[in-house]
Amino acid sequence: MVTRVLFTMAALVCLAIAVSAQPAEIHRVPRGRQLFERETFGGNGRTCQTCHTTDTGTVSPDEARRRFRHDPRDPLFLHDGSDDGAGHGSRRMRTEATVLVTVPLAANVTLADDPSARTVTVRRGIPSTLNTPALDPVLMLDGRQATLDAQAAGAILDHAQGVVPSAADLRALADFQRGPAFFSSAELRRFFRGGEAPGLPRGRTPAERRGRRFFEDLPPDPAAGLKPGLCAHCHSGPLLNTTNDFAAPFIPSPAPIPAGQRFLSVGVSEFNPAGHPVREFVFNAGTPAEVRVMSPDPGRALVTGIVDDPTLEHLNAFKISPLRGIRHTAPYFHDNSARTLEDAVAHYTKFFFVASGGLIVLTPQDERDIVAYLKLLD
Ligand code: HEC
Ligand code: HEC
Numbered sequence: 001m002v003t004r005v006l007f008t009m010a011a012l013v014c015l016a017i018a019v020s021a022q023p024a025e026i027h028r029v030p031r032g033r034q035l036f037e038r039e040t041f042g043g044n045g046r047t048c049q050t051c052h053t054t055d056t057g058t059v060s061p062d063e064a065r066r067r068f069r070h071d072p073r074d075p076l077f078l079h080d081g082s083d084d085g086a087g088h089g090s091r092r093m094r095t096e097a098t099v100l101v102t103v104p105l106a107a108n109v110t111l112a113d114d115p116s117a118r119t120v121t122v123r124r125g126i127p128s129t130l131n132t133p134a135l136d137p138v139l140m141l142d143g144r145q146a147t148l149d150a151q152a153a154g155a156i157l158d159h160a161q162g163v164v165p166s167a168a169d170l171r172a173l174a175d176f177q178r179g180p181a182f183f184s185s186a187e188l189r190r191f192f193r194g195g196e197a198p199g200l201p202r203g204r205t206p207a208e209r210r211g212r213r214f215f216e217d218l219p220p221d222p223a224a225g226l227k228p229g230l231c232a233h234c235h236s237g238p239l240l241n242t243t244n245d246f247a248a249p250f251i252p253s254p255a256p257i258p259a260g261q262r263f264l265s266v267g268v269s270e271f272n273p274a275g276h277p278v279r280e281f282v283f284n285a286g287t288p289a290e291v292r293v294m295s296p297d298p299g300r301a302l303v304t305g306i307v308d309d310p311t312l313e314h315l316n317a318f319k320i321s322p323l324r325g326i327r328h329t330a331p332y333f334h335d336n337s338a339r340t341l342e343d344a345v346a347h348y349t350k351f352f353f354v355a356s357g358g359l360i361v362l363t364p365q366d367e368r369d370i371v372a373y374l375k376l377l378d
Pocket of ligand 1: 036046047048049050051052080081099101124125126127128129132133138139140141142151152153155156159160173
């Protein structure tokens, strides 16, 4: 009898806790889900999920083609998803899945062919919303948004052509994007909750084990062709998205690259393999410090206005991509120019050869080993 009364009291206490937890925990998360997956904010019919799907957090050209076959009027193909940005043509979205992103120009940057313009439109892939909202404080390919709330408000205006909701709704959206569905692995989910940082998978096959060497935090070894630790220079830390102590500029540079740097160029805008339209950007026009740059997308430099750049973190530089779950999110690089992991690694063979003045030569075997290892990363 006494036990029974105690049990009932305990049940009541639990119930009271559950009821008081409701507004914060139980009520808020469904609101965030509803906003991310269904809310169109009075705009063009798009939701966040139109571009950031549940499975991969992004949209690939395969997915775009599948959706086009199913419904050519899918809101993915509207507005900045269309060929001309005004709703005509879906070829670009179906072939490369890039969006026309309009970026404000830093005060000292102008366009040679349109000097009064204060924005420029560039073609960028859709970065995955897995892992980043919870684990990466640097948002957007060029780092131009400071918080998830500001990012969501921008997305609602730019992509959904909608009305920005209340601060509470923006917070609910942010909380939802840090929730359990937004991780590429259970390990990363645990890490976010305070667990141990995931390490590098060991690799089972000889190719995977050789591939792992490129991702170990090792000092450059000229006797080994500077290859061990090469990718870890920039792909280090739990998400493999930050420089370590050994990051090298490869070409003679007045400044070494510090650990913890988040932006760099790996030659994607320079080589422009996607063949995106090139514009002439003028930095510090009409002053002795004037610099003119031809580029399809100068990346971080548009935000900072910095072009004279010893640590290579501004001109044509983009956020170092996280590599966890990378096998699910083709195509690669900010312009979606690498269709497969094989293409991305082939790009690096070219980049390292040029950047090191011919010192670093990745062989076809190295390329296969690196791809085998990239496919292991969860
Ligand atoms: C038209 C497709 C589209 C829609 C709709 C869209 N996004 Fe995005 N999202 C993008 C693109 C493209 C970028 C990268 C732009 C850039 O870096 O310049 C991006 C970037 C992001 C990022 C930063 C990712 C990173 O790696 O830094 C987050 C977070 C995000 N979006 C969340 C949202 C939310 C929340 C919504 C809904 C309110 C939304 N997006 C709607 C295309 C879209
Ligand atoms: C000097 C710094 C640096 C080094 C070294 C480096 N990366 Fe990167 N990596 C980056 C940056 C910056 C990006 C984003 C580039 C862009 O989009 O223009 C990137 C992007 C990538 C991507 C595309 C990810 C995505 O989601 O689009 C892959 C794959 C990749 N790197 C693999 C590698 C491999 C493999 C190596 C070694 C062979 C390597 N990286 C070495 C800085 C580096």
